[in-house]
Amino acid sequence: MPLTVELITAERVVRVEQGVDALIVPGAEGQLAIYPKHAALMTTLEPGEMVIRRAGQEEAFVVTGGFLEVRNDHVTILADASEAAEEIDIARAEEARRRAEERIRRFREQADRDVDLARAQAALQRALLRLRVAEQRRRRTTGRPQV
Amino acid sequence: MATIRQLRRRIQSVKNTAKITNALQLVAASKMRRAQDRALQARPYSEKLRAVIGGLAAATVDPEKPAHPLLTVREGNNVGLLHITPDRGLCGGLNSNLNRSAGTFVATSRNPVDVIAVGKKGRDFFVRSRVNVVAEFTDLGDYPGAAQVAPIARLVIDDYLAGVFDRVYISYPEFVSTATQRPVIRQLLPIEPPTSEDESQGESTFAQDYIFEPSPEEVLAQLLPRYVEMQIYEAVLQNAASFQSAQMVAMKNATDNANEITRELTLTYNKARQEQITKELLDIVGGAAALEG
Numbered sequence: 001m002p003l004t005v006e007l008i009t010a011e012r013v014v015r016v017e018q019g020v021d022a023l024i025v026p027g028a029e030g031q032l033a034i035y036p037k038h039a040a041l042m043t044t045l046e047p048g049e050m051v052i053r054r055a056g057q058e059e060a061f062v063v064t065g066g067f068l069e070v071r072n073d074h075v076t077i078l079a080d081a082s083e084a085a086e087e088i089d090i091a092r093a094e095e096a097r098r099r100a101e102e103r104i105r106r107f108r109e110q111a112d113r114d115v116d117l118a119r120a121q122a123a124l125q126r127a128l129l130r131l132r133v134a135e136q137r138r139r140r141t142t143g144r145p146q147v
Numbered sequence: 148m149a150t151i152r153q154l155r156r157r158i159q160s161v162k163n164t165a166k167i168t169n170a171l172q173l174v175a176a177s178k179m180r181r182a183q184d185r186a187l188q189a190r191p192y193s194e195k196l197r198a199v200i201g202g203l204a205a206a207t208v209d210p211e212k213p214a215h216p217l218l219t220v221r222e223g224n225n226v227g228l229l230h231i232t233p234d235r236g237l238c239g240g241l242n243s244n245l246n247r248s249a250g251t252f253v254a255t256s257r258n259p260v261d262v263i264a265v266g267k268k269g270r271d272f273f274v275r276s277r278v279n280v281v282a283e284f285t286d287l288g289d290y291p292g293a294a295q296v297a298p299i300a301r302l303v304i305d306d307y308l309a310g311v312f313d314r315v316y317i318s319y320p321e322f323v324s325t326a327t328q329r330p331v332i333r334q335l336l337p338i339e340p341p342t343s344e345d346e347s348q349g350e351s352t353f354a355q356d357y358i359f360e361p362s363p364e365e366v367l368a369q370l371l372p373r374y375v376e377m378q379i380y381e382a383v384l385q386n387a388a389s390f391q392s393a394q395m396v397a398m399k400n401a402t403d404n405a406n407e408i409t410r411e412l413t414l415t416y417n418k419a420r421q422e423q424i425t426k427e428l429l430d431i432v433g434g435a436a437a438l439e440g
Contacts, residue, residue, distance in 0.1 A: 008195065010293040010380055012188045029360050042199070043360035044369050067370065069199065071357075076195055080373075081293075 003036055005052060005075045007061060007082055014061070014082050015052075022053040023075055025068055034070055041070040045079070047125055049133050060085040062133050064126050081126075085137040093130040100124035151423065154416040158409060165405035171237065172398035178289050179325070179391035185290060186322060186384040193377050197341045200374055203367050204340030215364075216308055217338050217371045223313030224258035227281075229303060229335060231319040231382050232269030233390035234285055239397035241320060241328055241389060246272040248330035249318045253278055261312070265299060265383065269318075289391070291383050293376075300376035307336045319382035320389035326396060328389040335378060338371060 003020040006013070023034040026048025034041075045068055050061040066079035103120040204218070230249045232242060246269060253260045253273075264270035264283045273280050282302060287295050306312050315336040320328040359366050 006191075008192045010189055010192045010377055011185070013191055027360060028365075040357045041360070042203075042357045042363075042366055044366055067199070067366070067373075069195075069357075078192060078195055078199075078373075 001036055001073050002054075003034065003073050003075055005077070007050075007063075007077045007079060009066075009079045009082050014079070015084065017052055017054065020052055020054050020075075024051040024053070025077070026050065026063065027068070034075060036073050038070045038073075040072075041068070043068050045077070047122075047129055049129070049136075050077070050082075060133055060137055062088060062130050064129070085133050088130050088134040090131065090134050093127050093134070096123060097127035097131065100127055151416065151419050154412060154419060158412045158416060161405050161408050161412065165402050165409065168398045168401040168405060172395055172402055175391045175395035175398060179388065179395055181290060182384070182388040182391050183322075186381070186388045189377075189381055189384055193381055196370070196374055196377055200367075200370055201341040203363065203370065215368055215371055217304070217336060217375070218340065220337050221313045223310070225311060225313045226256055226258045226260045227263060227303070227306065227312035227315040228252065228260050228332075229263045229265065229299070229315060229317045229379065230269040230273065231317070231379075231386045232264075232266035232272075233386060234267040234287075235390070236268065237397060238390055238393035239400075241393040242268040242272075244328075245269065245318065245320055245330045248332060249273075250276060252316070252318065252332050263299075263303065266386070287383065287387075289387060291380075291387060293380055296376060296380040296383055300372065300379050303336065303379070304372055304375055312336070317379065317382055319386050322385040322388045322392070325392045328393055335375065338374060 002018070003023060005015070005017045005020045005023055007015045007017075021035075025032050025034065026046045028044040028046060031048075032043070045063055045066045047064045050063045052059045052061070061082055061084050063077065063079045064081045066077060066082075068078075069076045100120050100123040104117065104124065107117050107120065228249060230245075232245050236242060249262075249269065250272070253262070253276075259279075261279045261281045262269075262273045264273060264280050265285075265287070267285050270280060270283045270285065284299055303312075303315055307315055314334065316332055317335040318330065318332045321331045323329055
């Protein structure tokens with residue numbers, strides 16, 4: 001029996017997908033692939049790319065952290081924030097990266113002691129992640145013809 | 148008895164008021180739908196989170212020795228109240244009901260209460276009543292997002308962990324229906340683990356059934372702050388939906404009342420006009436008769 005995947009954030013249900021063959025997620029202990037008949041699992045997620053594989057096709061999502069539960073071939077992802085690769089707002093991610101880099105630079109130059117370095121680095125990581133996932137998708141869809 | 152001119156002016160003024168209240172009613176109605184949608188969309192996440200925490204807490208938490216500081220009941224008497232209200236008025240009794248409920252809570256509390264205000268109406272109320280407002284968050288907008296709630300949650304959790312507060316309560320309007328919003332005050336911290344009724348028979352085996360990565364304690368430690376954040380987020384969403392609904396209903400009543408007054412005034416106006424015409428006719432007829440005679 002294939003997997004049912006629910007990708008949920010506090011703000012909305014991002015995707016509910018049935019008949020999924022495999023799911024690749026950024027788990028707390030490293031990249032994690034979930035196939036049907038997986039044991040019941042509860043794990044935290046790191047910021048990263050999540051891929052849903054279904055009927056030979058792959059779809060990518062950004063997940064900025066959260067939780068994943070597997071039970072009886074039903075996977076629930078409670079993400080802090082998440083969007084499908086084609087939903088990513090590249091201009092906004094660029095802007096976020098620029099802002100985060102600026103904050104880190106100010107911190108390094110000791111100009112601004114109020115900058116929270118850990119938060120700025122996390123923001124930078126999220127922005128780079130979004131850009132990477134969006135970029136990969138663009139290459140995948142425009143680079144070579146789809147088979 | 149008002150003169151005809153005064154009546155005419157009065158009618159025009161009431162009609163103008165009706166136009167404004169009608170416009171506000173329509174705006175609130177459309178915003179209300181979206182605000183309610185957003186409150187509904189948050190539900191799958193919160194239900195799932197509640198079920199997971201309920202099961203996890205029941206399995207891993209020993210009431211004698213709680214597994215996490217956010218679950219630990221402390222003896223101290225520093226009480227915080229997170230008071231969530233709309234920023235604006237023109238929404239019937241919503242704000243005064245919320246402020247009365249929170250005001251009673253503060254007044255009857257055995258310990259002094261510090262307030263964290265979300266929304267201008269609640270902030271102004273507590274500042275006026277000389278209650279200590281330690282922080283304020285305003286202008287969250289008509290459709291607040293989870294990102295706007297994160298700083299509120301961080302402040303509350305940090306203050307709780309630092310011992311600034313030993314207990315934190317949350318006050319917000321529960322959205323029952325378009326016509327009904329009920330002020331609620333609940334305990335936010337320490338977390339009282341939700342009891343999941345539907346999974347009550349599976350609770351004892353919950354922890355054994357799962358593989359946890361990295362560990363049950365670690366997963367719980369990451370889930371609990373999320374849970375606090377989600378509760379605040381839900382309260383903020385319900386506040387937004389409540390405000391738009393209350394405003395729509397209040398403005399609908401105002402429009403109806405204005406139309407009713409217009410109807411009555413128009414009647415009086417027509418009567419007065421009729422009387423004056425009759426009087427003028429009598430004058431003319433009388434004048435003509437005098438000339439003839």
